[in-house]
Amino acid sequence: MTNRTKWNIVVLLLLIVFGYVLVQFYLSTQRIRGLVTPLEASHEERANRQIALISQELDNPFWRSVEQGALEAAANYRMELQYMGPFRIDADEQMKLLEKAIASKMDAIILQGIGTEEDRLLIEKADLLGIPVITVDTDEPGSKRIAYVGTNNALAGQEMGRLVAKGDQDRRGVIGVLVGSLDAANQRLRLEGFKSVINTYKGLRIADVRASNISRLQAAQQTEEMLREHPDITTLVGFSSLDGIGMAEAVARLKPGQVSIYAFDDLEDTLTAIGNKQIQSSIVQQPYQMGYQAMSLLNGYFAGKSAAPKQYTPISVLTEKEVLAR
Missing domain, CATH: 3.40.50.2300 (Response regulator)
Structure with missing residues (x-):
């Protein structure tokens, strides 16, 4: 065998080994990609x-x-x-x-x-x-x-009605109500639930229902107007989160300590007013x-x-x- 033939055989063997290594590397890469891609796709999705x-x-x-x-x-x-x-x-x-x-x-x-x-x-x-x-x-x-x-807004309104009835020992109170909006379905359901309980007590009467537009300032303004137009109001009820605070401000100016206030939600100012006995209680959502x-x-x-x-x-x-x- 000539030196040239031997050299050709060596080169051929090297090429075969090199090709085998390349093939294995490619197969390993594909296997790794197959394992990683589903995880990446799932995470990305x-x-x-x-x-x-x-x-x-x-x-x-x-x-x-x-x-x-x-x-x-x-x-x-x-x-x-x-x-x-x-x-x-x-x-x-x-x-x-x-x-x-x-x-x-x-x-x-x-x-x-x-x-x-x-x-x-x-x-x-x-x-x-x-x-x-x-x-x-x-x-x-x-x-x-x-x-x-x-x-469950209807049930929340009913719970508010029970709170007011329990708080009015004589069951002969006059009530003013604030809702966030007269058009909002959740506010209407709360009001309907409230009325369904209050109407079972002959001595309890709702004198006025107004909208605060979920504004503390408007809640105070509407409350002042209600108290002036209906000076016999003994209880105020608010069905949106800023109503209670606004009502408390108005009562403090016009009839301090003479009106019971029931609020909705647990804003910090509402909690402070409850602690200061300006608000009786509040129904809290989650x-x-x-x-x-x-x-x-x-x-x-x-x-x-x-x-x-x-x-x-x-x-x-x-x-x-x-x-x-x-």
């Missing part, structure tokens, strides 16, 4: 799910609490939350934000039911596009929403839980799980005793 939370009012403390609950759940489920809302209560602006969320092809939408045909049609449009919608705080019955998460639970339902929905159409969050009653114990 979850992380890329964009959830819109449309609030009634951007910086309202109640809605900020809903946002905080939703944010914590979003982090746990590797979703991304986009919180939005009008600067002041504006149903038309809420509609525009809903339209924008649908046009942006969000993966899901959480919103307050507005109670209009246009709202229901937009929810139906989202459903047709495969975008699940969950209502919080206020339901949108008859719509294509997959679930409602929030207070907005943080609403946000968290809504996101949890969406996580289950994406996993193919069904949910009950109404998911009621609990309420509690805060009195001076509970406030001082905090």
Whole structure:
């Protein structure tokens, strides 16, 4: 065998070994990629799910609490939350934000039911596009929403009625009522529930019902007008979060210590007023839980799980005793 032949054989063997190494390297790379890609895809799929939370009012403390609950759940489920809302209560602006969320092809939408045909049609449009919608705080019955998460507002109103009746030992009081909005479905349900209890007591009478537009200033103004027009009012009831504080301010100016006040929610100023005996008690909702639970339902929905159409969050009653114990 000549030297040239030997050299050719050596080169051939080297090429074979080199080719074998390349093939093994390629196969190993593919196996690693096959293991890593599903994990990356799964993570990316979850992380890329964009959830819109449309609030009634951007910086309202109640809605900020809903946002905080939703944010914590979003982090746990590797979703991304986009919180939005009008600067002041504006149903038309809420509609525009809903339209924008649908046009942006969000993966899901959480919103307050507005109670209009246009709202229901937009929810139906989202459903047709495969975008699940969950209502919080206020339901949108008859719509294509997959679930409602929030207070049973009719029962909350009834509980308020029982509190007032219990507080008025003689059952002969005259009542002034504030609601956040006369058009909001949750406020109407609370008022209806309240009336259903108060009307069972012949001596109790509702003298006036007004809207505060969820404004502390307007709550105070409306209360002052009620007290001037109905000087026999002995009890004031507020069904939105800023009503109690506004009522307390008005009573302090016009009839200090002469009117019993019942509020809604647990803002710091409300708690302070309860501790100072300016407010008798307050019915407290769970907005943080609403946000968290809504996101949890969406996580289950994406996993193919069904949910009950109404998911009621609990309420509690805060009195001076509970406030001082905090």
